[in-house]
Amino acid sequence: MKNSKCIEELKKEFDAYTDMYLPEGLGREEQLKMYSTMWVMRKFEEAVKPLWMANKVHGYYHPYITEEAIGTGIISQLKKEDYIGSTHRGHGHLIAKGGDINKMMAELFGKEEGYNHGRGGSMHITDMSVGMLGASGIVGAAVAPAVGSALKSWIKGTDDVTVVFFGDGGANAGSVSESMNMAAAWKLPVIFVCENNQWAIATDYTRITGEPDLYKRGIGFGIPSYRCDGFNIYQIWETAKAAIERARAGEGPTFIECKTMRMLGHHATDDSWYRDMSVCDKYWEIEPIKRMGEFMIEENIATQEELDAIEQEAIKKVEASIEYADTQCHEPSLDSFYDYIYTDGEVIK
Amino acid sequence: MSIITLRESITQALREEMSLDENVFIMGCDVGLRGNPFGITKGLMKEFGEKRVIDTPISEAAFTGLGVGAAIAGMRPLVEILYADWITLPMDNIVNTAAKTSYMFGGQANVPIVIRAPFGVGGGVAAQHSQNNENWFVHVPGLKVITPSTPYDMKGMLKSAIRDNGPVICFEHKRNYSIKGEVPDGEYLVPIGKANIRKAGTDCTIVAYSYMTYVAEEAAKELEKEGISCEVIDLRSLLPLDYDTVMESVKKTSRVVVVTEAPLRGSIAGEIVGEIIDRGFDLLDAPPQRVGSKNSPVAYNEGLEAMCTPKKEDIIAAVRKTFE
Numbered sequence: 155m156k157n158s159k160c161i162e163e164l165k166k167e168f169d170a171y172t173d174m175y176l177p178e179g180l181g182r183e184e185q186l187k188m189y190s191t192m193w194v195m196r197k198f199e200e201a202v203k204p205l206w207m208a209n210k211v212h213g214y215y216h217p218y219i220t221e222e223a224i225g226t227g228i229i230s231q232l233k234k235e236d237y238i239g240s241t242h243r244g245h246g247h248l249i250a251k252g253g254d255i256n257k258m259m260a261e262l263f264g265k266e267e268g269y270n271h272g273r274g275g276s277m278h279i280t281d282m283s284v285g286m287l288g289a290s291g292i293v294g295a296a297v298a299p300a301v302g303s304a305l306k307s308w309i310k311g312t313d314d315v316t317v318v319f320f321g322d323g324g325a326n327a328g329s330v331s332e333s334m335n336m337a338a339a340w341k342l343p344v345i346f347v348c349e350n351n352q353w354a355i356a357t358d359y360t361r362i363t364g365e366p367d368l369y370k371r372g373i374g375f376g377i378p379s380y381r382c383d384g385f386n387i388y389q390i391w392e393t394a395k396a397a398i399e400r401a402r403a404g405e406g407p408t409f410i411e412c413k414t415m416r417m418l419g420h421h422a423t424d425d426s427w428y429r430d431m432s433v434c435d436k437y438w439e440i441e442p443i444k445r446m447g448e449f450m451i452e453e454n455i456a457t458q459e460e461l462d463a464i465e466q467e468a469i470k471k472v473e474a475s476i477e478y479a480d481t482q483c484h485e486p487s488l489d490s491f492y493d494y495i496y497t498d499g500e501v502i503k
Numbered sequence: 504m505s506i507i508t509l510r511e512s513i514t515q516a517l518r519e520e521m522s523l524d525e526n527v528f529i530m531g532c533d534v535g536l537r538g539n540p541f542g543i544t545k546g547l548m549k550e551f552g553e554k555r556v557i558d559t560p561i562s563e564a565a566f567t568g569l570g571v572g573a574a575i576a577g578m579r580p581l582v583e584i585l586y587a588d589w590i591t592l593p594m595d596n597i598v599n600t601a602a603k604t605s606y607m608f609g610g611q612a613n614v615p616i617v618i619r620a621p622f623g624v625g626g627g628v629a630a631q632h633s634q635n636n637e638n639w640f641v642h643v644p645g646l647k648v649i650t651p652s653t654p655y656d657m658k659g660m661l662k663s664a665i666r667d668n669g670p671v672i673c674f675e676h677k678r679n680y681s682i683k684g685e686v687p688d689g690e691y692l693v694p695i696g697k698a699n700i701r702k703a704g705t706d707c708t709i710v711a712y713s714y715m716t717y718v719a720e721e722a723a724k725e726l727e728k729e730g731i732s733c734e735v736i737d738l739r740s741l742l743p744l745d746y747d748t749v750m751e752s753v754k755k756t757s758r759v760v761v762v763t764e765a766p767l768r769g770s771i772a773g774e775i776v777g778e779i780i781d782r783g784f785d786l787l788d789a790p791p792q793r794v795g796s797k798n799s800p801v802a803y804n805e806g807l808e809a810m811c812t813p814k815k816e817d818i819i820a821a822v823r824k825t826f827e
Contacts (some may be wrong), residue, residue, distance in 0.1 A: 169774070180653060226581075239572070268609070269608075269611070270607060270608050270609035271609035273607055273608070273609045274609060278607040280607075280608045280612070282575075282608070282611040282612050287576070288607070288608055288612060290599075292600075293597050295568070295595055295599060298568020298571070298596060299572030299575060299600060300569075300570055300572055301568070301569050301572060301577065302568065302571060302576065302580075303572045303573070304567035304571020305569050305576065306572075306576040306578050308554065309555065311579070311757055328564060328565075329565040329595075329596070330565060332565030333569065335560060335562065335565075336559065336562065336569065338562070370600075378550075493610065494605050494606045494608075495605065495644050495645055496605065496645070496647075497605055497610075497615075497669045498668055499670035501671075502696075
C-alpha cells in the first residue's frame with residue numbers, strides 16, 4: 155500500500171492502524187466477493203439520502219458507510235444457519251448475510267413488499283430466513299437477545315454461531331456486560347463485535363468512557379479479546395475466522411473490538427455540527443473499500459478493470475432496487491392495520 | 504381428579520410441557536438447584552438437566568433478553584422473575600423487544616416466551632417485594648397478561664401460555680400458592696382470554712382477578728345473607744380481557760364493582776369501568792364502583808400493610824353504594 159504522507163500522519167492519530175496483509179487461507183474469489191459486498195453496502199446507503207430528501211424514504215436511517223469491512227469480513231464467513239444480532243445501523247449486516255436489497259429498499263419506502271411490510275423501516279430491517287435476529291433501534295438492546303440465540307445452540311448442542319454487533323455507545327449498556335458474563339460462564343458460541351466508531355450519537359466516546367480500549371472489557375469477563383483496525387478487512391477476516399472456529403468447537407465467546415471512525419453524521423440529516431469534520435479528511439485515505447482495492451491491485455490479486463466492473467455492478471443492483479420499490483411495490487392496506495401485533499393472525503383490538 | 508395446591512399445579516404444568524416439547528426450558532435466579540424460593544421448580548433440574556433448568560446470575564435485564572432471543576430463534580423459554588417487583592429490570596426487553604418483535608418485523612419472527620412473576624401483597628415483605636404491577640403491561644400491545652387464581656386455571660392457562668406463539672406474562676399471587684383445588688389427572692388446557700363466573704348472582708357484578716377473587720367471594724357470601732345476590736367474575740386474563748362475559752353479567756345485574764389489589768390510581772379498574780360505560784352505559788342503574796389499594800408503597804408493618812389493600816368490607820361497602 156502506498157504510504158502517503160497523510161497515512162503517516164494518520165498512524166499517529168489512529169492507534170488501531172495496521173498494515174494490509176494477505177491472511178493464510180483467504181482466496182481470490184472470496185476477496186472479490188467481499189469487495190463486491192462492500193460496494194453494494196456503500197452504493198445502497200449513498201442512494202438513500204437523496205431518496206430521503208425527495209420524501210420517498212422517511213424516518214431515521216443510520217448509514218454504515220466506511221464501516222463496511224467489519225460486517226463483511228466477519229459475516230461473509232458464516233453459514234446461513236448462523237445468527238447475527240444487529241444494531242440500528244443494520245443495512246450492511248443484512249447485505250453481508252445474504253439479504254435481498256430489493257426487499258430492503260421496499261421496506262425503506264414503507265411498502266407492503268418490504269421485509270417488514272412497512273412496519274419496521276430502516277432501523278428494524280430484518281430477514282429471519284437468513285438468520286438475522288432483527289435490527290434494534292435501542293442502543294445495546296440487541297445484545298442479550300442475540301446471546302439468547304447462542305444459548306439455543308448451546309442447549310441444542312448444534313454448532314451454530316451467533317455474531318452480535320454493537321457500537322461504542324451500546325457497549326456501555328448494562329445488559330451488554332451482563333450478557334458477556336453469562337456467555338463466558340456457559341461458554342456460549344457467540345462473538346461480541348464492538349464496532350467502535352468513536353461517536354455515541356453526538357458524544358465523543360472518550361468523554362464518557364473510562365477505558366478507551368473497549369476490548370479490555372472482554373478480558374474482565376474471561377473472554378479472549380482482540381482489537382482490530384476497522385478499516386483493514388484482512389485483519390478483521392483473520393481475527394473473526396479464529397473466533398468462529400473457537401465458537402464452533404464449543405470453546406466459548408470471543409470479543410472483537412473493531413476500531414473505526416464514523417465519518418458521517420449519526421443519521422441521514424445529522425450535519426455533525428458538534429465535531430470537527432476536517433479530522434475525517436485523512437481517514438478517507440484509509441476507508442475500507444479504497445484500501446482493499448489498492449491492496450488487491452498492488453498484490454496482483456485483481457485488475458483495476460475487474461474492480462471497476464464490481465463497482466458498476468453494485469450501482470446497477472441498487473438502481474434496480476430503487477426502481478422496484480418505487481414503481482412495483484404497494485402501500486400496505488389500511489385493513490391490515492392490526493396485523494402482526496399478535497401471532498398466528500390473532501387480533502386483539 | 505386430585506386436590507393439589509396452586510404451587511403444585513404450576514410444577515405439573517412445567518413438567519408436562521417440558522416433557523412434551525424439548526424446546527421448553529426454564530431460566531431464572533435459583534430455579535435449578537434450589538428449585539425457586541417457593542419450591543415450584545424443585546427437582547426439575549435433576550429431571551431435565553442443567554441445560555433445561557438454568558440457574559442464572561442475578562441479571563434480570565440480560566437473562567430475560569436471552570430468553571427473548573432464544574424464543575426468536577425457535578425455543579420456548581420460561582423465564583422466572585423471582586419477584587414481580589424486579590420486572591422493572593428487564594422492562595426494555597419485555598416492552599421494546601418481546602412485545603414489538605412480531606410487529607416491527609412484519610410477522611417474520613415470533614417470541615414464544617412465558618415470563619412468570621410472583622406478585623402481590625402479603626407477609627410483611629415491604630415495598631420492593633409486594634407490588635401489583637400487572638397493570639403496566641396491559642398498556643402494551645403485543646403482550647398477553649394472565650392472572651389465574653385457582654389450581655385448575657393456573658395449570659390449564661400456563662400450559663396454554665407455553666404453547667402460545669407470542670409473549671405471555673403470568674402473574675402469580677404469592678398468597679394463592681397454598682390454595683388447594685381440584686385438578687384433573689389428564690391433559691387439559693384453559694384458553695387465554697376467557698373470564699370465569701366464580702359465583703352466579705342477580706343484583707350486582709363484582710369483577711376481580713387473582714387473590715382478590717377470593718376476597719370478593721367472601722364479600723359476596725356476606726351480602727347474600729342480607730339478600731344481595733352478587734355475581735363474582737374472575738377475569739383470569741387481563742390482556743386479552745373478556746368483556747363479553749363482563750357485559751353479559753352487567754346486563755343481568757345492572758350494577759358493577761371492579762376490584763384490583765393494585766394502587767387504584769391509573770389501574771385497570773378504571774379502564775374496565777371506562778369500557779363498561781362505553782359498551783353499555785344504559786345498562787347501568789348506578790355509577791360503577793372501583794376498589795383498589797391505597798396509593799402508597801406497601802409497608803413492612805402488618806397493620807399498615809393490611810390498611811393498604813382492599814378487604815372484604817371495602818368490597819361490601821362498594822356494592823352497597825351501588826344501591827344508594
